[in-house]
Amino acid sequence: xxxxxxxxxxxxxxxxxxxxxxxxxxxxxxxxxxxxxxxxxxxxxxxxxxxxxxxxxxxxxxxxxxxxxxxxxxxxxxxxxxxxxxxxxxxxxxxxxxxxxxxxxxxxxxxxxxxxxxxxxxxxxxxxxxxxxxxxxxxxxxxxxxxxxxxxxxxxxxxxxxxxxxxxxxxxxxxxxxxxxxxxxxxxxxxxxxxxxxxxxxxxxxxxxxxxxxxxxxxxxxxxxxxxxxxxxxxxxxxxxxxxxxxxxxxxxxxxxxxxxxxxxxxxxxxxxxxxxxx
Ligand code: ADP
Numbered sequence: 001x002x003x004x005x006x007x008x009x010x011x012x013x014x015x016x017x018x019x020x021x022x023x024x025x026x027x028x029x030x031x032x033x034x035x036x037x038x039x040x041x042x043x044x045x046x047x048x049x050x051x052x053x054x055x056x057x058x059x060x061x062x063x064x065x066x067x068x069x070x071x072x073x074x075x076x077x078x079x080x081x082x083x084x085x086x087x088x089x090x091x092x093x094x095x096x097x098x099x100x101x102x103x104x105x106x107x108x109x110x111x112x113x114x115x116x117x118x119x120x121x122x123x124x125x126x127x128x129x130x131x132x133x134x135x136x137x138x139x140x141x142x143x144x145x146x147x148x149x150x151x152x153x154x155x156x157x158x159x160x161x162x163x164x165x166x167x168x169x170x171x172x173x174x175x176x177x178x179x180x181x182x183x184x185x186x187x188x189x190x191x192x193x194x195x196x197x198x199x200x201x202x203x204x205x206x207x208x209x210x211x212x213x214x215x216x217x218x219x220x221x222x223x224x225x226x227x228x229x230x231x232x233x234x235x236x237x238x239x240x241x242x243x244x245x246x247x248x249x250x251x252x253x254x255x256x257x258x259x260x261x262x263x264x265x266x267x268x269x270x271x272x273x274x275x276x277x278x279x
Contacts, residue, residue, distance in 0.1 A: 001026045041214045045088055045228070049081035084226060091230040094154065095213070098237040107266060109144035110152055112177060112191060119156040120175075123164065130168045137176040145191050146266040151238045158231040159195040159258045165225040167197020170255050179264065186245060189264045198255040207248050211236040243267065 003023045009016065056074045064070045120127070120134065127134055156175075163173045174196040183190040202210070202217045209215045214229040216222040222229060235258075239246050242262050250256035 001029055038213060042088075042092065045214070046085060049085045052081045053078055084223075084228075087226060088228045088230075091228045091234065095230055095234050095237065098151065098234060098241065101241065107146050108149065110147045110149045111142075111144045112152070112193065113138050113142055115149065115152045116156060116175060116177070116193070119153055119160055122157065123160050126161065126164050127173070130164050131171070132164060132168060133172045135172065135174045137174070139178060142177055143179060143189075143191065143264050145242075145262050145264050147242050147262065148238075151241070155235050155238050155260060156193070156195070158235050159260070162231060162258075163195055163197040163199075163256070165227065166221075167199030167201075167255050169200055170198025173197050180261075183245075183261055186261060187243065187263050187265065187267065190244075191262045191264050192259060193262075194257050194259045196255065196257040201250040201252045201255045204251055207250060210248060211246065 001024070003025045005021045005023070007019045007021075009019065056078050060071065060074055064074065116136065116138070120136065160173070160175070167173065175193065176196075177191065177193045180190045180192055182188075183192075206215075206217050210217075211232045213233040215232075216227065216229045236246055239260060239262070244260065244262040247259040247261065248256070249259070
């Protein structure tokens with residue numbers, strides 16, 4: 001899409017004429033459409049639990065309030081819907097925080113084995129509750145990488161939680177880490193951490209869209225599991241912020257692998273010509 005603007009030359013220019021400028025605004029329009037979609041999605045996601053809550057409040061204000069069994073059942077549903085809204089608002093806040101910090105360069109050395117062990121400990125109740133075995137394979141000399149500890153915990157929390165939610169049928173989750181000396185498109189040595197489940201996977205046609213906000217292969221299943229559709233969007237943003245890459249492999253026969261690739265070295269400081277010493 002082109003935007004055309006015409007401006008008359010100022011009177012002092014010496015001769016009469018028009019300046020015509022052409023601007024390609026397709027990019028701006030696409031960003032605006034994306035923003036509208038996002039607002040529409042958020043509104044829809046918040047409206048569904050609110051509709052349920054309003055319905056049950058009205059029911060409880062009526063005759064159902066006298067039936068203790070029904071009352072308890074309705075309150076349980078209301079608590080679940082309220083928790084869903086809390087989860088969505090939390091994920092929205094995480095996403096906006098990560099997006100806001102997109103250009104800040106991560107610097108602190110982060111020990112990845114600490115990140116992974118903290119993540120596993122936090123999700124231990126869900127892992128055990130689903131009867132899953134978890135296999136963690138890390139080399140002894142795993143290097144620290146420059147990054148943001150809490151954001152990296154969030155990456156692996158979201159991936160491991162998904163492996164429990166959608167890969168539970170496979171009985172086992174494998175997490176492994178290793179350093180690759182080089183990786184196409186990324187700077188220097190790269191730390192690769194894979195989270196693999198052996199569950200139902202997804203049809204590969206969905207893979208390119210999984211990291212879009214609110215994209216879910218099976219909406220009902222995600223909702224039943226308390227999903228918001230934002231988990232992988234958050235993961236992708238955090239990995240981008242660390243100059244890394246997320247590789248997804250999945251199919252219904254073998255399950256899914258989410259591979260996180262993160263550069264092990266901090267980026268070279270930007271060249272400052274002012275500080276260069278003359279030869
Ligand atoms: P959600 O809150 O729905 O889990 P995510 O952004 O984390 O949102 O994931 C998006 C979708 O990707 C999920 O709804 C699910 O369809 C699919 N997905 C994510 N992880 C897995 C996995 N390990 N196995 C199969 N499908 C997955």
